[in-house]
Amino acid sequence: KLGNETAKAALGRATWKLMHTVTLRFPEHPTADEREALKSYFHLTSRLYPCGECATEFQQLLKKFPPQTSSRRAASLWLCRVHNEVNLRLKKPEYDCANLSTEYDCGCGDDPLNTTS
Ligand code: FAD
Numbered sequence: 001k002l003g004n005e006t007a008k009a010a011l012g013r014a015t016w017k018l019m020h021t022v023t024l025r026f027p028e029h030p031t032a033d034e035r036e037a038l039k040s041y042f043h044l045t046s047r048l049y050p051c052g053e054c055a056t057e058f059q060q061l062l063k064k065f066p067p068q069t070s071s072r073r074a075a076s077l078w079l080c081r082v083h084n085e086v087n088l089r090l091k092k093p094e095y096d097c098a099n100l101s102t103e104y105d106c107g108c109g110d111d112p113l114n115t116t117s
């Protein structure tokens with residue numbers, strides 16, 4: 001049956017926004033526990049995501065591109081590339097990952113990617 005495309009798109013935008021913001025606030029030098037938490041966060045999101053076809057697709061992407069959790073920068077760029085894989089499949093324009101830190105400035109203080117780490 002035909003899903004509600006408007007609702008599906010709104011859920012997608014909200015989910016991407018949250019996930020990108022999470023990676024851009026992830027510690028620059030994460031502990032093993034923090035790294036495990038981020039990995040679990042993506043795997044659980046891919047299992048629980050309400051849009052079935054999206055969830056299946058996300059699970060396959062996680063297998064092909066395992067989450068990178070070694071640093072804020074690694075995690076942010078990894079998710080940007082995964083999102084670009086989804087963009088490609090949905091015939092959306094590729095996003096320039098150089099814009100991440102300005103696009104997802106949550107107003108919480110420091111510039112997320114402008115670090116020496
Ligand atoms: P979105 O892709 O939602 O992006 C929102 C904003 O994020 C963009 O306007 C841009 O400013 C920014 N952005 C774009 N690309 C990147 C990037 N690479 N890195 C950082 N920021 C970026 N929809 C389907 O119809 N079928 C699916 O199978 C499907 N699978 C999905 C799987 C997942 C895990 C998620 C979270 C969503 C999925 N969606 C799917 C929804 C889809 O990805 C879009 O969210 C939705 O179509 C709305 O698209 P949009 O053009 O508003 O931009």
